[in-house]
Amino acid sequence: MTTQTFETTRRQFIAGLGATSALTLGGCAAIPRPEGIATAQAIGAERLLEVVGYNLLAHEPERATGLGVDTGQYAHLRGKLEDQSPAGQEAYADTLRQDLERVRAFPREGLGSENLTNLEVVESAYELALDGFALPYGDTPVGNWRTAPYVVIQNVGEYLALPRFMQSSHNVENGDDADAYIERMEQMPSVFDGELARIRAARGMGVVPPAFLLDKAIGQMEQTIASAGKGELFADDLRAKLNAKGMPESHANRALTLETGPIAEALQRQLAELRAERAVASDAPGISARPRGEEFYTWALRSSTTTTLTPDEVHNQGLEELDALHARMDPILRDIGYTSGSVGERMQELGNDPRYKFAEGDPGREEIMEFIWDRVNWIKAQMPRAFNTLVDPNMEVKRIPPAEEVGAPGAYGGAGSKDGSIPGRFxxxxxxxxxxxxxxxxxxxxxxxxxxxxxEGEYSNRLPLIRSILAFNPFSEGWALYGEQLADELGAYDEFTVGRLGYLQSLAFRACRMVVDTGLHAKGWSRERAVQFFVERNGSKRGEVESEVDRYCSWPGQATGYKLGHSRIVDQRSRAERELGSRYDFKAFNDAVVLGGNVPMDVLERNVERYIASASA
Structure with a gap:
């Protein structure tokens, strides 16, 4: 098959969106298209999806900035923030209900597979989100991965998200951008107070986070407030951006007044609430220990896996996959001289081997960054061997801000904006x-x-706007694990066998997550039991998994989607190989999955069915 590349730039694509966005739904059939390119029905579906996408972004304008679509008639979104109040969240849910009905009512006859997939994806995402909004507490993801019963905690809340967003995503190229920066800062006190109303209401229902999570959150909030008192969260960032463009600092002075005054005061009110929660908190880690916790976890598990698997089914699958992966690790460990003890015990020994440690402090941090870029450059060169349709990601590697590190995972990453102005980041x-x-x-x-x-995000960014917004945990994380598998299959560890142990331990780590998450939230496990399961069974580093387990406590269900999604993708590949035989093509299968975009697991299966039918013809 011939290698393809995307010729239309992302900025051209966004310009095209802007050209159609002024049209009304009633006029969609009249959009001029060359005969044979699209039917009126397809044009109507595309227009509906575009309107649905911008309706969503009206409630989450930060995502419009992250995607690079807060331009033209949508430029007003650049100065807005999400309404975090109870009323704002209910208005969001109302929009989802209305748009879900419009999507459900749209006739499917005559539509091609791409538009059918697009409509199915919106239905699935909105149904899941509305079930979450119907719960009496929590922060519901819409096309997102975070199932958070606690609106403000060690890794959830605008006290963490807004500084990171403004510093990394709100670019300042001109005076309008600077005005929008200030507009957003002016809204921040009401954003924080909106969250405050929700966490107070949750405490009134008896929903209080675990004490050990609150201890982390309180420390981080104190650090954030200290930085705000010095103007280090927003004012310093805006001043640096203004100076870089040779613009006057008057906006930065206004930012300093806002940050050290009303913003810091609103954060102090949140801190007072966190301390009130800490006074009545218990150490019970699972959501099942909270009012309606079993109901919340049932929804969170469905949202996180896009399946109806029960906690017991997820738990048992995790145990089975863990045993299978350890069976693959055992002979490698024996070959390199680790012959005594369980796989977990031997991996702990390996982790203590000074040959595989980085230096301490800043020298080690620099060494880590060099190591990462060496691997990025190697794998990028291998991509023509794995895909027919290629992209060239604009990306950067950044350190997680120190104020967030204590509550953050070991790493995370994602795509940049649709227009390419914001790079993908690791x-x-x-x-x-x-x-x-x-x-x-x-x-x-x-x-x-x-x-x-x-x-993967580079491909999703070329789909219709709503498809770039909506993501599904088992696909996002399952694909990333499949990406790890592709690297191994392309030879990443052929001359570094111990690296394959790292890869297999990574998969085993995700299998452990299925066990631990369900253990915490459905089986009454303690935090210590969860940590020890990782350390003893998988040889994980205690310092790493303590933060991991805390993350599972604040995002019930989310950790289960990784290995489950990976296994589903691998199962579909085995099915394609089996049914196509000699007509199976490795690169064509990878294209079929990634070009289908981020989808729930049932839609993934249908996309692979279409690939098999096409390859069989």
Whole structure:
């Protein structure tokens, strides 16, 4: 098959969106298209999807900035923030209900597979989200991965999200951008107070986070407030951006007044509430220990897996997959001289081997960054061997801000904006270089960058707007794990066998997550039991998994989607190989999955069915 590349630039694509966005739904059939390119029915579906996408972004304008679509008639979104109040969240749910009905009512006859998939994806995402909004507490993801019962905690809340967003995504190229920056800052006190109303209401229902999470959140909030008191969250950032463009600093002075005054005061009100919660908190880690916790977890597990698997089914699958992966690790460990003890015990020994540790402090941080870029450059060169349709990601590697590191995972990553103005990013936790090893950092790099999150996001960014917005946890994370597998299949560890142990331990780590998450939230496990399961069964580093387990406590269900999604993708590949025989093509299968975009698991299956039918013809 001939290798393809995307010839239309992302900026041209956005310009095209802007050209159609002024049209009304009633006039969609009249949009001029060359005969044979699209039917009136397809044009109507495309127009509906575009309107639905911008309706969503009206409630989450930060995502419009992140995607690079807050331009033209949507430029007003650049100065807006999401309404975090109870009323704002109910208005969001109302929009979802209305648009779900419009999508359901749209006739399917005559539509091609792409538009059918697009409509199915919106239906699935909105149904899941509305079930979440119907719960009496929590922060509901819409096309997102975070199932958060606690609106403000160690890794959830605008006190963390807004500084990161404004610093990394709100570019300042001109006076209008600077005005929008200030407009957003002016809204921040009401945003924080909106969250405050929701966490107070939750406490009134008896929904209080675990004490150990509140201890982290309180420390981080205190650090955020201290930074705000010095103007280091927003004012310093805006001043640097203004200086870079040779613009006057008057906006920065206004920003300083806002940050050290009403913004810091609103954060103090949140801190007071967190301390009130801490006074009545328990150490019970699972959501099942909270009012309506079982109901919340049932929804969270469905949202996180896009399946109806029960906690027991997820738990048992995790145990089975863990045993199978350890069976693959055992002979490698024996070959390199680790012959005594369980796989977990031997992996702990390997983790203590100084040959695979990075230096301490800043020298080690620099070493880690060099290591990551070496692996990025290698894997990028291998992509023509794995895909027919290629992209060239614009990306960067950044340290997670120190104020967030204590509550953050070891790393995370994602695509940039649709227009290319904001790069894809690999965020790496460098609070302690001992979090990473030379035998597992390569695999982490492939997961977060290429062929993982950044690579997949480049394809999703070329889909209709709503498809770039909506993401599904098992596909997002399952694809990133599949990206790790592709790196291994392309030879990443042929001359570094111990690196394959890092890859297999990564998969085993995700199988552990299925066990631990369900253990915490459905089986009454303690935090210590969850940590020890990782350390003893998988040889994980305690410092790494303590933060991991805390994350599962604040995002019930989310951790289960990784390995489950990976296994579903691999199962579909085996099915394609089996049914196509000699007509199966490795690169064509990978294209079929990634070009289908981020989808729930049932839609993934239908996309592969269409690939098999096409390859069989």
């Amino acid at each position: 965020w790496i936790n460098l609070r302690d270089t001992d979090l990473h090893r030379k035998y597992d950092l390569a695999d982490l790099t492939y997961h977060e960058t290429i062929p993982g999150h950044v690579w």
